[in-house]
Amino acid sequence: MNRFWTLADRPLDPWPTPETFELRTAAMPVPGPGQALTRTIYVSLDPYQWGYKKRGVEPAGAPCHARTVSQVVESQMEGFAAGDLVFNTNGWSEYGLMGAGVARPGYMIPRKLDPALGRISQAVGVLGMLGLTAYAGMILQAEPKAGETAVVSAASGGVGQIAGQLARLRGARVVGIAGREEKCRFVTEELGFDACVSHLSPTFAADLAAACPAGVDVYFENVGGAVFDAVLPLFNIGARMTLCGLIAHYGDAEGTDARAALVARGAEIFRTRNVTVKDLFVGDFVAGHEAQFLRDMGAWAAAGQVRYREDIRQGLETIPAAFAELLKGGNFGKMLVQVSPDPTL
Ligand SMILES: NC(=O)c1ccc[n+]([C@@H]2O[C@H](COP(=O)([O-])OP(=O)(O)OC[C@H]3O[C@@H](n4cnc5c(N)ncnc54)[C@H](OP(=O)(O)O)[C@@H]3O)[C@@H](O)[C@H]2O)c1
Structure with missing residues (x-):
């Protein structure tokens, strides 16, 4: 089974509260042709995700959107094999599909991560x-x-x-x-x-x-x-x-x-x-500047010229509280939630 957070069916308060979200369990998604099933490792929590909810961007009952760092479990997607570490957009969810025909608000083209270039969590942070x-x-x-x-x-x-x-x-x-x-x-x-x-x-x-x-x-x-x-x-x-x-x-x-x-x-x-x-x-800057940015920032980070603090919370259950804290200054560094083990640590 897969567990994920979705918006509860009630009017939104100005800021998120414990009642804003609902934890759901559903059947494990099954990858079709051109798709891969991935296990979420890190969920990135970002202030813009509140805007998605206030603007009603996410379909009712769907996992809340988030960029994630994940590991491929099973793949029918060209270029991705079981065990690969990826940047993708599983949302506030333990598992998710990526690839052909997967359409959800904020979906981004997945890319493979090289742990030699820095901690994989940084793919939703300083190197993302x-x-x-x-x-x-x-x-x-x-x-x-x-x-x-x-x-x-x-x-x-x-x-x-x-x-x-x-x-x-x-x-x-x-x-x-x-x-x-x-x-x-x-x-x-x-x-x-x-x-x-x-x-x-x-x-x-x-x-x-x-x-x-x-x-x-x-x-x-x-x-x-x-x-x-x-x-x-x-x-x-x-x-x-x-x-x-x-x-x-x-x-x-x-x-x-x-x-x-x-x-x-x-x-x-x-x-x-x-x-x-x-x-x-x-x-607006992804297409024209991402490659140069990754070269520059990768070098600065590796040389210690750019340092970077993360605030990593543990467990899928902590996401709503962590998100509410982020919007009110309770985070100390880039806010992430780790929802399964990081195989590179
Ligand atoms: N334009 C874009 O494409 C783009 C992309 C990514 C992010 N952003 C924006 O960048 C900003 C930072 O995002 P982030 O992900 O890096 O979050 P963050 O800075 O890690 O966390 C938000 C911080 O905002 C501060 N804050 C919250 N409410 C405040 C208030 N009323 N007065 C003063 N400070 C307050 C808090 O820090 P203190 O405890 O220090 O007050 C809090 O820790 C956000 O506005 C986000 O929407 C824009």
């Missing part, structure tokens, strides 16, 4: 879409230069920790914004950011201004809300902002447009200081 997000938003869009000041919000998280280190590699002075004190310490002491301020501090805006005495040239936005409001007055003339995500708003009421509201709040400063605002969607 998260790493590409940071690479595209920081290196390709914001283009920090030596001597500039770059600010990154959600700085200890999956994307933020990488984005900040990339700005440092480009020679910028990097200031992180994070929550708990231990996250701020990690960002400066382990990742080498030049400073990190806590958005939980009552003097947050003043702390940020003090940490950016030469203003802000690059802002990598993961959060929005009060965090954006604190960065806004610090923008220098010609600054660049990459709008990667607005996690503070993912519980906003339906029909509100957080991006439009943020851009409206910033409009006067953007105009008078010639600030460039670029929206970031990682999917």
Whole structure:
């Protein structure tokens, strides 16, 4: 039998609760011609998955979408054999099919993983879409230069920790914004950011201004809300902002447009200081930049120039609670759930 989490048949709250999801058991999927059955090892939990649920993207009763790292159990799919380790999209599920005719929201073309290139869990992190997000938003869009000041919000998280280190590699002075004190310490002491301020501090805006005495040239936005409001007055003339995500708003009421509201709040400063605002969607960079990204990031990670922290929870049962924590800052590093043994460890 296969176990998976699906959305419960009830109205969604602004943020996930224990009642939002339902654990189901179903017959083990059987691979047809051109398909393979895979056992999920790691489930990637990402903030955008809440958007899928709020927008009703997933069919009723289907496993919740997620990118995964899995092992092939049985294959009729060309190029994939039993035992192969793969990046695929099994969702919040112990097993899943991939290959011909498998269509589900967010389905991505599976690729084989080489454990020699790094821990296989990193295929949904620094060596996967998260790493590409940071690479595209920081290196390709914001283009920090030596001597500039770059600010990154959600700085200890999956994307933020990488984005900040990339700005440092480009020679910028990097200031992180994070929550708990231990996250701020990690960002400066382990990742080498030049400073990190806590958005939980009552003097947050003043702390940020003090940490950016030469203003802000690059802002990598993961959060929005009060965090954006604190960065806004610090923008220098010609600054660049990459709008990667607005996690503070993912519980906003339906029909509100957080991006439009943020851009409206910033409009006067953007105009008078010639600030460039670029929206970031990682999917736009896969075809043109993934190969180069994997070469660059693989080398930086192997050389220890980009370090990367994961927060790995254990067991399929923990997924809903882990997901709810991710949206509220309970994760410390990129959030994953391990649902079966990792044969490379
Ligand atoms: N544009 C794209 O293609 C793309 C791709 C991937 C991800 N993203 C976006 O990138 C952002 C980061 O994603 P991630 O997967 O790396 O998650 P993450 O940063 O690992 O986890 C989310 C973090 O956001 C912070 N946060 C949550 N609510 C907050 C609030 N109200 N105020 C301040 N900080 C808050 C928390 O950190 P603290 O405890 O430090 O506050 C939390 O740990 C998200 O906005 C996501 O949607 C965009």
